[in-house]
Amino acid sequence: MTHNRRTRLRALATLVAAGAAATFACGTPAHADSTAGGPITRSEVLTRAQSWVDAGVPYNQAGYYGGYREDCSGYVSMAWHLTSSLVTQTLPDVSTKESFSALAPGDILDYTAEHTFLFAGWTDKSTGAFKYYADSNPSDPTHGPTAGNVNNSTMEGWPTGYYDAYRYDKIVDDTPVTPHGTVWDRTRSAAGSWQSSADEIDSNGAITAVAAAALPNGTLHVETVVPGSGLWDRTRSANGTWSAATHIDTNGNITAVAAAALPDGTLHVESVVPGSGVWDRTRSASGTWASSSTHIDTNGNISAVAAAGLPDGTVHVDSLVPGAGVWDRTRSASGTWAAASTQLDDNGSISALSAAALPDGTLHVETVVPGSGVWDRTRSASGTWAAASSHIDQNGDVSSVSSAGLPDGTLHVDAVVPGSGVWDRTRSTSGSWSTATDIDSNDDIFDTFTAGLPDGSMHVGTIA
Structure with missing residues (x-):
């Protein structure tokens, strides 16, 4: 009945x-x-x-x-x-x-x-x-x-x-469809004011993933993935002018990207090639790109990657292995990659991640757990990882996340909520988290980047 x-x-x-x-x-x-x-x-x-x-x-x-x-x-x-x-x-x-x-x-x-x-x-x-x-x-x-x-x-x-x-x-189950779109950039001034609208900085509608990092000289580098074409780098000068995109990797199988800037002015771009793992390509302080990438992780199951450069010159690359959680691999200031990765989070449900370094030498890794929201795990300046993550956003619809540390010691975490846009949450220097602010209500957004510049301003980019 x-x-x-x-x-x-x-x-x-x-x-x-x-x-x-x-x-x-x-x-x-x-x-x-x-x-x-x-x-x-x-x-x-x-x-x-x-x-x-x-x-x-x-x-x-x-x-x-x-x-x-x-x-x-x-x-x-x-x-x-x-x-x-x-x-x-x-x-x-x-x-x-x-x-x-x-x-x-x-x-x-x-x-x-x-x-x-x-x-x-x-x-x-x-x-x-x-x-x-x-x-x-x-x-x-x-x-x-x-x-x-x-x-x-x-x-x-x-x-x-x-x-x-x-x-x-x-x-x-639905067959996964890779979303694609153009890249937009929105600025937050050092005083805390958000630009009223975003600027389209890359009109290539085939872009599927994006990352960014700011160098000590005030330039901002935005890395984009175009399936079948590879990896492209676009630069914003310290005076605010955007360059045309430069083709830095022709591997058309790249699916995910991350970027990290170091105090010496070098830039590291990490790319994920399914079945192959993670590759690192370097741009020197003088602006020269390495002719080839270095294979830093051979785990072919890696699906996403995040990266951050610490004040001491080390690079941390955090890789997501579906079902096995997040793994951290380090490059020393002298240029040596750790022989193996360290598992820092064994939650097999994690679907996305980001990483950001603060001026005090701490590192924050943000993870997205579908149905649960965003979690933050911290590595102290002395190298100790927190035993557990902190639940900083309980919105279970969050699909993507990016983060950046600012010169004043604050941390910004930007979460994509499909159908709602991008929400920005701040961690103060005292360690307290703010409520989230809706900074872009474009409901077509599916990926984001966050980068903090030396002048205290911040850029949040999106693909829509």
Whole structure:
């Protein structure tokens, strides 16, 4: 049987008034890339769920919209693009039971005797908090929350112990699509004022990754990855003039990049080549690029990299190995690379990272954990890593992060939230963190860089 207490559709948007119900008596189908009863991607499941929200479909166990019954299990059947509307007891017949911890967008939570709803994604997996689409209780004039927690005593009006997690047998993960766009730069003055709008500094729309570092002479170097072409360097002079891009590495397989400046004026650019590892290319203080890169890490599973130069002339390169966490490799001031990397964070869920050095010789590594947010781990000037990371941003939607230390000893961490833009958070010299400030609301941004100049100004770049 289906749940007979749900009379309105609750989801990730506000519904139209109940008086519009008659408008939808003969509905049109939801958007479909899949075929009924066939494989369907997680993103299409959520798109189909959202389609009923956008249309304002009312709850009506006797009614049908686009061929599906207008109740909780009919809603799930529509989102999964089943051939007909199942009920709460029969949805498990086309799905497999999973643990709550394994829930992924497009899965469901099903109380077979009464109710079911769609899981839309974790907001903080460490606490059990998530987003969902569901049919809601009309007693709540706001149509209820759009978020729940598997650790709470109830969800959707029923004890959490009554629900089980299920995964549709024909759901498939989406094929990753590498986003690309042009590069934009926004400046924060030494006095703390942000430029009112960003300037486009590279109009090549094929750029997929970006990094930056500022040299002691006040110049800023921005490194961009163009798949199939390699690595390009663009310079901003101390007087604010941007140069054309220089092709510094023709390896078209590069997928990620980081940059670090040293007190002697040299610049190190780290690039990730899948299956090969991390390569280091150097620009001398006189402006000459090394003719080739140095292979500094042969781990072919590395997916992302960060780098920072310390005041003592050492370089730290931090590499992300999916499932194995973050590893730190050091280049001494004399130019010798450590023979092996040190694991500094064993959290296998980390998806992005950045690194920044402060004038006092400390090093900060920021990591992104999907569903949890941003974590900060510190290395003291004496070389000791903190035993644990500090949770500095609990927004589970953060997808990318960059960071930079300023001459006054403050640290800025800039986080990309898809659909929301870039948010800047500051750590004071006393060690306290500020709340985040929205510095760029462009919801197309997917990557960022942060660089602090010797004059105290800061540049935050984005790809959109």
